[in-house]
Amino acid sequence: MIRRILIADDEPNIVTSLEFLMRGDDFDVRVARNGEEALRLAESFRPDLVLLDVMMPRRSGFEVCRKIRENPALRNVKIVMLTAKGRDVEKERGLDLGANAYVTKPFSTKELMNTVRGLLPGGD
Numbered sequence: 001m002i003r004r005i006l007i008a009d010d011e012p013n014i015v016t017s018l019e020f021l022m023r024g025d026d027f028d029v030r031v032a033r034n035g036e037e038a039l040r041l042a043e044s045f046r047p048d049l050v051l052l053d054v055m056m057p058r059r060s061g062f063e064v065c066r067k068i069r070e071n072p073a074l075r076n077v078k079i080v081m082l083t084a085k086g087r088d089v090e091k092e093r094g095l096d097l098g099a100n101a102y103v104t105k106p107f108s109t110k111e112l113m114n115t116v117r118g119l120l121p122g123g124d
Contacts, residue, residue, distance in 0.1 A: 003120050004028045006047035008038035008064060009082065010056045014105070018051060021109055022116075035059025039067055042074055048120055052099070054083035054090065062097055069098035078119040082107070 005027045007018045015031055022029045030045050032038035036058040042050060050068065054061035061081060068074045081094040081102045091102045101115050 001121075002026070002028050003049070004030070004045060004047040005116070006030050006032060006038065006041055006045060006050045008032040008035070008041075008050060008056065008061065009053040010034060011053070014053075014082075017109075021113065022051075025113065025116075033057075035061070035064045038064045042068055042077065043071070046074070047077060049078040049080065049116060051080050051082050051116075054081060054094070062093060065094065065097045065099055080112075080115060080119070082112075 005022050009015050010033050019029055030041050032041050034057040052061045065079055079099045081099045084105045094102050100119050103112055
């Protein structure tokens with residue numbers, strides 16, 4: 001089963017490394033570079049999981065997370081917040097809005113892949 005991942009981040013270096021990492025693990029990957037694009041792609045691509053940066057143009061990751069959780073068609077989408085905002089209050093806000101996990105940048109690729117695999121059906 002091909003699993004679909006949406007990467008929503010506006011930092012080109014992070015997007016490039018995340019795309020490489022996810023495609024190397026045989027995920028079907030799409031990229032959104034702002035919050036509005038992330039919402040459009042979430043609705044059309046129907047990812048299994050979204051890697052969602054908090055600080056993005058046009059809509060924050062917090063807003064995107066809330067909108068995804070409000071959409072019944074996307075209720076099973078897993079959300080991993082990826083952010084440099086590592087304070088407890090930001091983590092708590094992300095989790096309260098419905099994120100399944102919160103990973104602080106810089107992150108270990110092994111830790112991130114373990115988180116992603118643990119959230120997806122058939123994951124290791």
